[in-house]
Amino acid sequence: MMVSLLPVWAVLTPVLGLCALLLCERWIRPERVAAPFVGLSLYLSLSMTYQVMTSQAPLVYALGGWLPPLGLTLRADGVGVFLMTLTALVMTGVAVCAWTPSEGASSRGRFSFWALLLALWSALNLAFTAQDLFNFFVALEMLSFAAVALVALDGTRGALVAALRYLLFALAGSILYLLGVGLIYGRYAVLDLAGLREIAQPDTVTLAALALMTVGLMAKTALFPLHLWLPPAHAGAPAPASAMLSALVVKAPFLIILRLWVDLLPLPAAAPQQIMAGLGAAAILVCSVIALRQQRLKLMIAYSTLAQVGYLFLMFPLMPGPAPWQDIGWTGGLLQLASHGFAKAAMFLAAGLIYEALGHDRVAELGGLARRQPVTLAAFAIAGLSLMGLPPSGGFIAKLLLLTAAVEAGAWWIAAVILAGGILAAFYVFRALGHALADGDPPVAPVALYRQGAVLALALCALAIGFVPLRPFALLAIGRPLEALEALP
């Protein structure tokens, strides 16, 4: 492993940006204050990824020189930097797309948006690098508060109700998670993942604590049947906010679930993994069908998020080996996470630009869009390709890996669900595309080309993941298995 301060600055740079926004609120427009911090955070994430790839070792930092179990460490392993890169690219895309020539100084919407974007970024980087169960909790709370405020940003009654529901779900999830943390501490007096890995036993207290934490996190990641808060929240938020929420925010609790079951207490494939996969399968089938029936584009995309989150949970029984990161199920699940992140960000941003252009997002009235906004529509179509799992796209390779893993594991029902989910996704994506390609001549407000370009770039990122070779992706295995820090390296 390599000692590096970069994970610390990746968490704190957006915090510095938040402070700068508060300090300069009265003088400088918020997007101008935030922009350098967005750039710096992007640079940090990319350079961390570069370092991890070149050294083939995780970047580790023990804060204040205090080692676990007393102290806290940040550890950017292959999975961590992979997700941080996803976050950085999506955030940059969102920032470019939300960069509109503004008049006047600070307004409620604009200031809050940029401040919350930075807050989310810090929380996500922390969630991806933290190694301590309570540190995760802090990351989740930062994430939830910023996300709830983003949902309510439009200030309409519907958005406020959606935000309130979201907050109550998030709080319930937090409290369950915290209860689990308390039990773990009572059992082991250790909260550090690597330390716990060495001593954790599958006894009643530990399993109950894990179950509590997992259910709490499922509520936050909106796994069926704890998903009811998500569609109104993600559809009610402003489009750039929805992009961050759907692409990134629901992924952080998922990653923590993954770390709990792979890093904290690795168990042979058994009931918990099967239950998680079962719920994931239910999410794919039920929510895809509901997505098919939505009249509004943003609601359709939100239900699609629920289905795509379901795929992530399929990976749990598909990593049967003693080193799950060498199984294709691991690679498939994490590639699904990233390709969905890019695709969904592109889709929500595209829906936002469509709304700006047409003044509505009713699926049935999208006619004529193809001619008037070809770039946006192309982005939407490419992102849709990835959701359906058609080649060449990240979604294709992710689902193919999961499918192969399911066949190898003999889990035919999972294979069937993956195929059915792809077909259902094809139905709802093509329905929207079909309407958009239809004739029509609606009045269209102009949308700057660079904003459409940013959306297209994100969609192309989803496409690019499709060119990863069809085998366990080496980056995602860097820094595994987790090793305890014995002395200050």
Next chain:
Amino acid sequence: MTELLALTLALPLLAGALFIVATASTRAALFGFFAFGLFLALAWVALDAVDVALTEAAIGGGATGLLLLRLNGRMRHPVSLGEPAGPRLKIAAGLLAALVTLALGALLLALPEPAPSLAAATVEPLPTLGIGNPVAAVLIAYRALDTLLEIVVLLIAVVGLRALGTDRGWGGRPVPWPEGGPSPALVFLARLLIPAGLVFAAYLFWVGADAPGGKFQASTLLAALWLLAIMAGLAPAPSSGGRWTGRALAIGPLAFIAAGAIGIAAAGSFLAWPEPVAKPMIIAVELALAVSIVVALVLLVAGPPERETGR
């Protein structure tokens, strides 16, 4: 003997909780919540966690209760998230609650004996930090990142609260409170308590390094005094977009991060406290944090800005 004490504290706690849930009147439930908070703080004293007891009394019971009481006064109609529960749902909920209680109780009884502990590990480095209160050491040294980010959580909550305000009130102040003007008794109380409270807050802050107390407890007390002054009409609520508000909110995290960076140069690690000046540095950072916490707490209780400023 201690069992008896525990019982005399635990029973009112449960009775209070049952009252809060069972009473039909929201206002009665809120007053019950204050009493509950007081008993909870006493329970923390009985658990030998005086630092937590102070925080619970100040934030958990006090500030939260005040916040909800104010909310209840301002709400024109209750916000409902569903239908009133029928008898069937009540029975089901009661069974579920009993089941959860039993399961959780059983889990607690199943915890290992003797309990694993980090207590010894927290005490050992105390001399190098120059502070004597191990809880303070956990907060400011061993788990300093948690504390730093917790202040950020407060900041995010303030940003979120402002985001939830109206466009009209952006950059303004919260609505005055109470709306009919303060009662003379309150003004009298404020004049009497504020000087005494300031002295006590300074004492709490200073003693926190070595004995129970510290920046959170002192900051909450200061925030409570400020709120009292606002309620009594003796001081204005902070203007949410104001120059000084922004600076006050940012100074805590900035000072903490700056101290962390100094730690790299002077002690070889981010957020490490260089030994000879550990204590003065810690005090300085805690002062800056206290400023941010006080302003954040006051803003969070006072609510989103609703009045326009005259700017």
Next chain:
Amino acid sequence: MSATLFGLAGAALVGIGLFGLIVHPTALRKLLAFNLVGAGVFLVFGVVARRAAAAGLAGDPVPQAIVITGIVVAFAATALAATLLARLSGPEEEP
């Protein structure tokens, strides 16, 4: 022993709060019930801390510090929820 008693009280608080959370339809009462559950969970930490008394300390400082952080975070959550409620119960903002 006395620590265990508080632990059971904490478990009961979680149960009572959960009951309130399910039964009360109004958001303010749900918020109160949520705070009861939170208090119960924090008490669990307190019991864990008290049981782990060692090295001349009456309790393990780590879970105590965690509860202090947790109380502040729970307060922030309540404040955010309260703001949402206040907005929702007020008149719709004129555009």
Next chain:
Amino acid sequence: MIADLLTIVLVSTGAVFFLAGTVGLLRFPDPLSRLHALTKADSLGLGLIALGLVPQAGSIWMALKLLLVWLLVLAGSTAAGQMLARLHRAEAADD
């Protein structure tokens, strides 16, 4: 010895005042008389208990702290009583 006796007598008297106040709170018919019972009882009762504990305080500072506690509670409960009464009158006028 005499100090202990003094403590016992004063604290017991204080407890009687609390008891009386509680009975009054439970039995009196309307809010104003309940308040009357409560504020009188607890300021006087607490004063007696604080005074009774002074001989046990051990140091002059501790004794002063005890008296300070009493004074602060006195101020607080007096003001709270006033405000509750005003609230009651305002609400009675509304009905």
